[in-house]
Amino acid sequence: MNGVSGGAAEPGELTLEGLRQRLVEFAAARRWEPYHTPKNLAAALSVEAGELLEIFQWLTPEQAAAVMSDPERAHRVRDEIADVLAYLVQFCTAVGVDPLEALAAKIERNEHRFPVPDEGADVNPDVD
Amino acid sequence: MNGVSGGAAEPGELTLEGLRQRLVEFAAARRWEPYHTPKNLAAALSVEAGELLEIFQWLTPEQAAAVMSDPERAHRVRDEIADVLAYLVQFCTAVGVDPLEALAAKIERNEHRFPVPDEGADVNPDVD
Amino acid sequence: MNGVSGGAAEPGELTLEGLRQRLVEFAAARRWEPYHTPKNLAAALSVEAGELLEIFQWLTPEQAAAVMSDPERAHRVRDEIADVLAYLVQFCTAVGVDPLEALAAKIERNEHRFPVPDEGADVNPDVD
Amino acid sequence: MNGVSGGAAEPGELTLEGLRQRLVEFAAARRWEPYHTPKNLAAALSVEAGELLEIFQWLTPEQAAAVMSDPERAHRVRDEIADVLAYLVQFCTAVGVDPLEALAAKIERNEHRFPVPDEGADVNPDVD
Numbered sequence: 001m002n003g004v005s006g007g008a009a010e011p012g013e014l015t016l017e018g019l020r021q022r023l024v025e026f027a028a029a030r031r032w033e034p035y036h037t038p039k040n041l042a043a044a045l046s047v048e049a050g051e052l053l054e055i056f057q058w059l060t061p062e063q064a065a066a067v068m069s070d071p072e073r074a075h076r077v078r079d080e081i082a083d084v085l086a087y088l089v090q091f092c093t094a095v096g097v098d099p100l101e102a103l104a105a106k107i108e109r110n111e112h113r114f115p116v117p118d119e120g121a122d123v124n125p126d127v128d
Numbered sequence: 129m130n131g132v133s134g135g136a137a138e139p140g141e142l143t144l145e146g147l148r149q150r151l152v153e154f155a156a157a158r159r160w161e162p163y164h165t166p167k168n169l170a171a172a173l174s175v176e177a178g179e180l181l182e183i184f185q186w187l188t189p190e191q192a193a194a195v196m197s198d199p200e201r202a203h204r205v206r207d208e209i210a211d212v213l214a215y216l217v218q219f220c221t222a223v224g225v226d227p228l229e230a231l232a233a234k235i236e237r238n239e240h241r242f243p244v245p246d247e248g249a250d251v252n253p254d255v256d
Numbered sequence: 257m258n259g260v261s262g263g264a265a266e267p268g269e270l271t272l273e274g275l276r277q278r279l280v281e282f283a284a285a286r287r288w289e290p291y292h293t294p295k296n297l298a299a300a301l302s303v304e305a306g307e308l309l310e311i312f313q314w315l316t317p318e319q320a321a322a323v324m325s326d327p328e329r330a331h332r333v334r335d336e337i338a339d340v341l342a343y344l345v346q347f348c349t350a351v352g353v354d355p356l357e358a359l360a361a362k363i364e365r366n367e368h369r370f371p372v373p374d375e376g377a378d379v380n381p382d383v384d
Numbered sequence: 385m386n387g388v389s390g391g392a393a394e395p396g397e398l399t400l401e402g403l404r405q406r407l408v409e410f411a412a413a414r415r416w417e418p419y420h421t422p423k424n425l426a427a428a429l430s431v432e433a434g435e436l437l438e439i440f441q442w443l444t445p446e447q448a449a450a451v452m453s454d455p456e457r458a459h460r461v462r463d464e465i466a467d468v469l470a471y472l473v474q475f476c477t478a479v480g481v482d483p484l485e486a487l488a489a490k491i492e493r494n495e496h497r498f499p500v501p502d503e504g505a506d507v508n509p510d511v512d
Contacts, residue, residue, distance in 0.1 A: 014228045016144050022235050029244045035442050039184040039192040042177075043299055043441045045212070046306075049170075049177040050434025052219075056167040057427045058419050061317075064167040068223050078225055081216070082234030084173070085227050088212055091180075095196050097206055099213050100142045106210030107150050116157045163314050171313040171427055174434075178306025185299045186291050189445075270484045272400050278491050285500045295440040295448040298433075301468070305426075305433040308475075312423040320423040324479050334481055338490030340429070340472055341483050344465070347436075351452050353462055355469050356398045362466030363406055372413045 016100065020089045027090070038094045045087040052080035144228065148217045155218070166222045173215040180208035272356065276345045283346070294350045301343040308336035400484065404473045411474070422478045429471040436464035 027033055055076055056064050068074045092099045155161055183204055184192050196202045220227045283289055311332055312320050324330045348355045411417055439460055440448050452458045476483045 014232060016228065019228060019231050019235065026235065026238065030242060031245070037189060037192060038195055039187060039189065040441055042181045042184050043437055046174070046177040046181045046299075046302060047434045047438045047441060049174040049212075050302075050431045053170045053174045053427055054431045056170050057424055057431055059167060061165060061167065064165060067166055068225075077223055078230045079234060081220060081225055081227055082230040084177075084212075084216055085231045086234065088209070088216070089231075092209060095205055097196075097209055099209055100144065100147060102206045102210040103147050103213045103217075104142060106207060106214065107147065107154065110154065114158060117159070168313055171309055174427075174430055175306045175310045175313055178303045178430075181299055182303045185296055185303055270488060272484065275484060275487050275491065282491065282494065286498060287501070293445060293448060294451055295443065295445065298437045298440050302430070302433040302437045305430040305468075309426045309430045312426050315423060317421060317423065320421060323422055324481075333479055334486045335490060337472070337476060337481055337483055338486040340433075340468075341487045342490065344468055344472070345487075348465060351461055353452075353465055355465055356400065356403060358462045358466040359403050359469045359473075360398060362463060362470065363403065363410065366410065370414060373415070 016089065019085075020093060023086055023090055024093060036090055036094055038091060041087055041091040041094055045084065045091055048080060048083040048087055052077070052084060055080065144217065147213075148221060151214055151218055152221060164218055164222055166219060169215055169219040169222055173212065173219055176208060176211040176215055180205070180212060183208065272345065275341075276349060279342055279346055280349060292346055292350055294347060297343055297347040297350055301340065301347055304336060304339040304343055308333070308340060311336065400473065403469075404477060407470055407474055408477060420474055420478055422475060425471055425475040425478055429468065429475055432464060432467040432471055436461070436468060439464070 027036055055067065055073060059067065067077060088099065092102075155164055183195065183201060187195065195205060216227060220230075283292055311323065311329060315323065323333060344355060348358075411420060439451065439457060443451065451461060472483065476486075
């Protein structure tokens, strides 16, 4: 019921729902569910997003643009992306929200809220 | 090339890759790409994760567990989930990483790093 | 006992200890102490630091450098600085740490950890 | 001019202004000023606040309340407090704001915004 849209993941196929199920089993096998409250998971998500930002905090725009050509930094970036996504998916499971549906609904709202600007108009990317 | 695994999204189906493409078009139509650098997107992701955490910061464990039964809070939760996922997907596009592959690889690593504990062993959910 | 070093604040003088005492009285008068647990205050501190970062997330380096010449942005900056400092001081009160002593001790450690570089050496500001 | 109120710190006395001056000298001696832009420092502040929160993310309320009786955790807490305060002070220096004045002004505003409640009234600590 709390699953990601699209129903059962087919074996071997990489889908958000398939990964979600693996994360649920992973936490259950290690008896981590009591720690996985919505509040704790929201904190952990925020902590991991901070760790991703940490990679960039002192980089110049040029260094930041080339972050993936440094193998050690590239590994850290992939690792932190995985952590953020893992906690987001686990948070969504804890509160019973399908993240893909939530994002689809938000894109619809933003399409009304931020109409496509006229040529030459000033742009301002404040989406939240 | 920077797409999410699974190739082209089928029309009408809700997939991370389908939403990613809509976000790319959304930003392009509004000429926001110059702002969507890896560093800015990592900052925006962290900011939105903070906004999700804000909903929970003063809640008791009981209130946090019931967060989705308050319609106004439930709406905020869905909205912030969408924002976090949107910036994560846009960040991944900017650095050319497939978030599903990154998460699958991390789960593999964690399965080795955190073996399933014996019955009665102490548990400690420090995954990062 | 949990106070900031330097002992009692003199009347009319602006000190961290004087502000700390006002924050303690402010929270007590509103019966907010039960919410001011170390964990909640650490979350609130992180949320407010995110709100400060939000002001800068889409700004170019030039815009960011001139942030205080925009009166509305300057007001937000001052407001978020105050929020971060307030939660930091309240967190320190909750755990019984003097923030000035903690910072003085850290500066000592960093003076050993990051020796002054030779002329022409490469610099890398990773202090943490 | 960007100093913390109260003017020159007396030698040997532990004040925010004294620590601020040491941080300025510390960064200057290591030639880190070019990295210490307002945007980078706001990001670093947010990252460090996340590291403080990380200590608490999986702790129960009881464990969190006793955090300082674990020597290793207590050390981490003091260390992260120092990092948050250091980046806050350096951010304030970069934007020319006195953090003590900013906090004093905010407390005044909040005293009007959140009047002391009547006996028995419901309380809600949403200060921001």
